[in-house]
Amino acid sequence: TRVIGAVFATDNDTTATAAGQLEYYITGGNQRGIFDIVNPASGSVSVVNATMVDYETDQQFDLIITATDTVMPTNERRVGSTHFVVTVVDENDNSPQFLDSNYMGFVIEGEDGATVIVVPSIRTDDPDTLDGTEEVTVTITSQLPEQAFVMNSDGSIVTDRAIDRDSEEFSAGFTLELTARDMASNTATATLNITINDVNDSPPNIDQTAADLSIDVPENQDVNSTIRTVTAQDDDIRPNNVFTFSLSGDRDFFEINQNTGIITLIRTLDRETIPTYTLTVTTVDGALNSDSVSFTITVTDANDNEPVFTMPVFIGSVDEHVDNGTLLSLFINATDLDGNSIEYSIVTPGVPFGIIPNTGQLYTLGDTTAINREIDDFYDFLVQADDGLLRMTIPEALVEITVLDINDNNPVFTSDEYENDLFEGTQGGVVILQVHADDADIGSNADIEYSISSVTPASVASHFVIESTSGDISTTVDFIISTNTPPNATIEVLATDRGSSDQLTDTALVVLQLLDRKFEPPEFSMPNYNCSVVEEVENQVVCTVTATKTDADRGNVITYSIVTNFIFFNIDSLTGTITTAVGLDRER
Secondary structure, three states: OEEEEEOOOOOOOOOOOHHHOEEEEEEEOOOOOOEEOOOOOOOEEEEOOHHHOOOOOOOEEEEEEEEEEOOOOHHHOOEEEEEEEEEOOOOOOOOOEEOOOEEEEEEEOOOOOOEOEEEOOOOEEOOOOOOOOOOEEEEEEEEEOOOOEEEOOOOOEEEOOOOOOOOOOOOOOEEEEEEEEEOOOOEEEEEEEEEEEOOOOOOOEEOOOOHHHEEEEEOOOOOOOEEEEOOEEOOOOOOOOOEEEEEEEOOOOEEEOOOOOEEEEOOOOOOOOOOEEEEEEEEEEOOOOEEEEEEEEEEEOOOOOOOEEOOOEEEEEEEOOOOOOOEEEEEOOEEOOOOOOOEEEEOOOOOOEEEOOOOOEEEEOOOOOOOOOOOOOEEEEEEEEEOOOOOOOOOEEEEEEEEEOOOOOOOEEOOOEEEEEEEOOOOOOOEEEEOOEEOOOOHHHHOEEEEEEEEEOHHHHHHEEEOOOOOEEEEOOOOOOOOOOOOEEEEEEEEEEOOOOOOOEEEEEEEEEEEOOOOOOOEEOOOOOOOOOOOOOOOOEEEEOOEEOOOHHHOOOOOOOOOOOOOOEEEOOOOOEEEEOOOOOOOO
16 A cells, blocks of 8 residues: 545634544545545545556546545535546556567578568567657577578668578578567567578589499380480479470480480480490570580390290100109200390199200109099190290290000909800800900000900810900800709909000909700890980980790799990890990991
8 A cells, every 4th residue: 555645625613523523535536446545534545456557558547535524413514525636657567569470581592681571571569658668679589590690770681691592401491589678678579480582593403323324225125215314403493493404416316305304215226336325415494504414325235036946846755653853855945046045934834744944854743643644645735935035925835745654554344243144055166255354554555365264163164265355255165965064154254454564464254054955045025126325325225125935944034134345335134224334426
């Protein structure tokens, strides 16, 4: 609380009475309660809330002060009022202010002492109005990335040296911190971002290394293909960094795109005629800043001859069941006029063969079961000859390998046991039965010889003979029943192949029932049956044959069998129904 002044009033009543004793009160102009008469009898006006006094808000207060006597009751008191004017004196209690917190500036590169154009102009304000206290000074208090500007006494900002905008360090410009300070050292700050305006002072430098100066081009290089792309860098910014390329030297064979720097071959090269060329590439920008570099082009000999196989088809053979890695006598061979080494490989997947890359000799792959003539008797596959040049296609040749048979399959009789009846009176030389065996091998390994290995009982062994190639069993004598004749005879037949190494065999039994003349044979219902079938259909019914007999002693049981061509047909032994055993081929 601080007393700032006092008021005094007079009253003609004697001071010895209440009518003459006065008190003072603020009755107007003190809406915010800044002032008060602490002792009403004194009339002294005090500031009781100084924080509410601000020159920048209120420069003057007009208080109404009322004086009143102390007569009781109060409604009989007499009063008087006056104006008490309080003038607020300003203090320097406010900081200066920039009218903008951020400013943009521009300056030309490369000039020492160039003036920075600032937008908007740097201006400050100070709410204080005391004489002299509103004076504000502005200074540069920091610069990034480094010191490059000074402020003149007139407030202008200039460069203190030539600045190269093309330098990577300065290409982003500068950031300055500006500080405004009044006489009481109250401060404020603002930021000034300065852009360095580009001047076309940098040449378009061609990118090059020592390796770039020499270019190898094969003589079979395609016309209109790219030889080299030349690049250049201009440290200026658009539009000052726009430049063009030009070419001098052997322009009969090469040209350059002025915008992209692509050097293109425009005529066919011939190393034997011109082995080298010299080209000079020049770049020029709009200010005629330029750069040049020379290239040496060496024409290299082209691998322009592909390998040629000595024959279109290579034919060979291999035994079946040979060991893994068995070398074939077959060599794949190709020639190359360029004299390049050739590498051979197999193109077709899944074949049981490999090839030695540098010699072309074939060998087998897989264990002894990999090559089985009975499964695959022939292989054809593609091989290629590669001279190392990247081509769209690599020359290929066909290889044909025949798998040679070895005697690895036994003959197999079509039945383990054959049966037939032999009647008394059958003449010698009559075919009574045919046996047959098959062999999965081919050639001599599949040729079969038939023989009789034994006859039971031995007493009739000389009565039968077998034809070695057809398997027909015939009688050698007229068959006569006697008291010593057994009821049946069993012939063991042997099938032997003609393998060049080990000969393989199979056996079967032929059981003959020896019948007296009194047992009349059955008679077929007709001497010949004419039937037809559809070719290539297995197990189809051909026809049914029937036979009858009158001999009651034999119980009228008749069984049927096929004597010849039984490998193609089957017959139901009880019903006589004939069916195809395999699909028949009419054309064969």
